[in-house]
Amino acid sequence: MSGRGPSVELTDGNRVIDKFEAPTRINIPPDVLERMTDILPDETKRFLRAAIAEPDGTLREMEERGEDFPTVGRDVGQFLRLLAYAVDAERIFEFGSGFGYSAYWFAEALPEDGEIVLTEFDADELREARDYLERGGFADRAVFENGDANEIVERHDGPFDVVLIDHNKDGYPEAWDAIREKVAPGGVVIADNAMISGAQDFDAILAAIEGEDPEMDDGTRGIAEYLLAVRDDPDFETSVVPLGEGIAVSYRR
Ligand SMILES: C[S@@+](CC[C@H](N)C(=O)[O-])C[C@H]1O[C@@H](n2cnc3c(N)ncnc32)[C@H](O)[C@@H]1O
8 A cells, every 4th residue: 555554454353344544453343343334224235235236247246356345335336326327427536446346336327438537545456446447348437546535636627426435534524625616516425434434433423413522533523524514515415325334425506
């Protein structure tokens, strides 16, 4: 990984459930993990999974690759593509692209002359993203940017029809400040991990957006501040959808 300190993987002992920059690797006990990662009852998750079509072979392969990587997951990925179709997206910007799973979902919804900007600290992951998008025939619509997404965004003019925020959680408020003016009217911004992620605490986020001042780490504070900023922004209409680990969807009026 380039650009920052060492990368830490937060695991349940087998599966990586979050990844961020910090000096250690942390194993989460199963009961704590369940509290941190389950928004929806298992039956509801099963229902959602059965109700959407199987993705293509490359996406299924990427899901296998993603078993040890915190992608948005299939339910959110398919919803991202649905949103991109719904707003007739031509230009998309991602904060935090990993090995390209969410970008691949988006890319299918773009017209041939469309554009998706992928940003990623980790050059190896970005190379993988390029390989996967090439295999899908989408690489010509993709711009691969290696570095800090919150800096890269300054080099890209809007308007963007769709934005995904899914990088370091303490960087969400800064990402919002940088992108909000670049979102096209009728466009959407989606922030992943709005309700939970490996390191974020559902109860603390809830308390903060209800007006309390709970103890929080920087990542949790970043999510809470982001949710307050989008909720109170008069130019945007926001809801939180409890898919995956919760996504905040903000529509630019
Ligand atoms: C949750 S993963 C992204 C997953 C991706 N959106 C998907 O669903 O396939 C977050 C990624 O953001 C990267 N990252 C974290 N902070 C970043 C930053 N400030 N700029 C660029 N990349 C960052 C991490 O290296 C990691 O690969």
